[in-house]
Amino acid sequence: MTSVKDDGILVRDESFVKYERLLTKAEVEGRIDGPNKCLVCGMRYLSKREAENCCRTLP
Ligand SMILES: [Zn+2]
Helix, strand or coil: CCCCCCCCCCCHHHHHHHHHHHHHHHCCCCCCCCCCEEECCEECCCHHHHHHHHHCCCC
C-alpha cells in the first residue's frame, strides 16, 4: 500500500483561517457592515461604543 502526499495543495494560511473565522462570527452576530468602524482593525459595528471597544482592552 502506498500513500501519496501532495505537498502544496492542502496548505492553509493560519492567519487567513483565523480572519475568516472572525468574519463569520461577526456576520452571525450581526455586527458587520455597521455604520461605525473600528479605527484599529476596520471591523464595522452597529454601535459606536462597540467599535471603540473592539481592539481596546478596558479595565
Ligand atoms: Zn478592532
